[in-house]
Amino acid sequence: MKDLDKLSDLVVAVEPPPFLINRIEANIARRKNTTMPTARAWSIGLLLLSVLVMDYAVLSSKWHGSNQSAETTLIEIPDHQLYHE
Amino acid sequence: MNLQELYKKHGSAVYRLALHYVQNSEDAQEITQDVFVAVFEHMSDFRGEAQISTWIHRIAINKSLDFLRHRKRKKRFASVFSIFTQNQEAIDIPHFDHPGILLESQEEMKIIFDAINQLPEQQKTALILMKLENLSQQEAAEIMKISTKAVESLISRAKQKLKELLAKENK
Numbered sequence: 001m002k003d004l005d006k007l008s009d010l011v012v013a014v015e016p017p018p019f020l021i022n023r024i025e026a027n028i029a030r031r032k033n034t035t036m037p038t039a040r041a042w043s044i045g046l047l048l049l050s051v052l053v054m055d056y057a058v059l060s061s062k063w064h065g066s067n068q069s070a071e072t073t074l075i076e077i078p079d080h081q082l083y084h085e
Numbered sequence: 086m087n088l089q090e091l092y093k094k095h096g097s098a099v100y101r102l103a104l105h106y107v108q109n110s111e112d113a114q115e116i117t118q119d120v121f122v123a124v125f126e127h128m129s130d131f132r133g134e135a136q137i138s139t140w141i142h143r144i145a146i147n148k149s150l151d152f153l154r155h156r157k158r159k160k161r162f163a164s165v166f167s168i169f170t171q172n173q174e175a176i177d178i179p180h181f182d183h184p185g186i187l188l189e190s191q192e193e194m195k196i197i198f199d200a201i202n203q204l205p206e207q208q209k210t211a212l213i214l215m216k217l218e219n220l221s222q223q224e225a226a227e228i229m230k231i232s233t234k235a236v237e238s239l240i241s242r243a244k245q246k247l248k249e250l251l252a253k254e255n256k
Contacts, residue, residue, distance in 0.1 A: 004244050007216045010194055014185040016100035020114055021092050024121045028088070031122065 086137075088125055095138060096121070098218075099145045101185060105213045106149035108198050109179045116152050120145045135227060142214075142228045150206055200250040208243035211236050 086094075096117065103116035123144050131140055156179075186194045201209055207229070214225040215236070226233045 004216060004247055007197070008219045010187065010190045011185045011217055012187060013097070014101060014104065015097050016114065016117055020100075020117060021089070021096070023114075024092065024118050025088065027118060027122050028125050031126075 088121065091124060091137075091141075092121060095141045098138070099141060102142065102145045102213065102218065103149050103152075104183055104185055105217050106146075106209075107152060107179070108181050108183045108202075110182050110184050112152065112179060116145070116148050119148045119152075123148065139224075139227050143230075146210055146228070150210075196251070196254055197247075200247050200254065203250055204243055204246055208239050208246065211239035212243045212247075215240055 099120050100113055100117045103113035103120075104110065107113055107116065120141070124141060127144075131137065181191075181195045181198065183194070183198070201212060204212065210229060211225055214220045214228060215222065220228070222233045222236050226236045229236065231239075
């Protein structure tokens with residue numbers, strides 16, 4: 001069995017294949033191209049979401065408002081208060 | 086420093102490190118590619134607290150370990166899948182293809198690497214950095230973000246475990 005402290009003696013220096021750098025650069029370029037539309041999609045998505053939230057807020061406040069007015073109109077005044085004076 | 090310069094300076098070290106982890110040149114190329122894409126994308130996160138080579142080594146180790154974890158999960162899934170489908174070809178075991186190993190040592194090193202692959206991740210990393218990459222204890226400690234004492238302990242446990250595994254193999 002080999003001496004475990006001398007494992008590096010069994011390994012020689014190797015270089016990555018020369019085409020690898022081109023593949024890395026192509027990969028980065030592809031990512032750059034896909035990142036821009038992704039960012040744009042995110043901003044459009046956020047804009048739509050904020051519009052939806054605002055719509056919801058407006059609608060819900062209207063609903064609350066109409067509900068409140070309904071409640072006020074439907075309040076029943078007890079007879080003893082109505083005729084009491 | 087631009088990508089070309091970084092690659093020229095650290096490309097070989099990253100490729101070699103990945104090769105020690107996966108022992109397959111195609112897989113090592115894929116990892117090297119992932120490392121430099123990550124380096125390029127996170128260059129702004131590099132605060133210069135460590136040397137750039139230390140930072141790149143860390144990324145290379147993380148990418149290699151991620152790759153192996155992913156492969157392990159895939160293998161586990163494939164073996165479960167093969168029980169139901171009776172398809173033994175589903176289990177894809179990459180062959181030993183380490184271009185840095187001399188032809189006459191291939192068989193012996195394959196056995197040693199099989200044993201190294203059974204070590205826990207930290208022990209494997211310490212062993213690769215110090216015994217295959219010939220880095221100093223201090224350099225390994227900086228890359229692994231642990232103390233030199235901890236590296237020493239990892240190496241001693243790794244060697245002990247390797248001796249046991251190789252002795253079992255020789256029986």
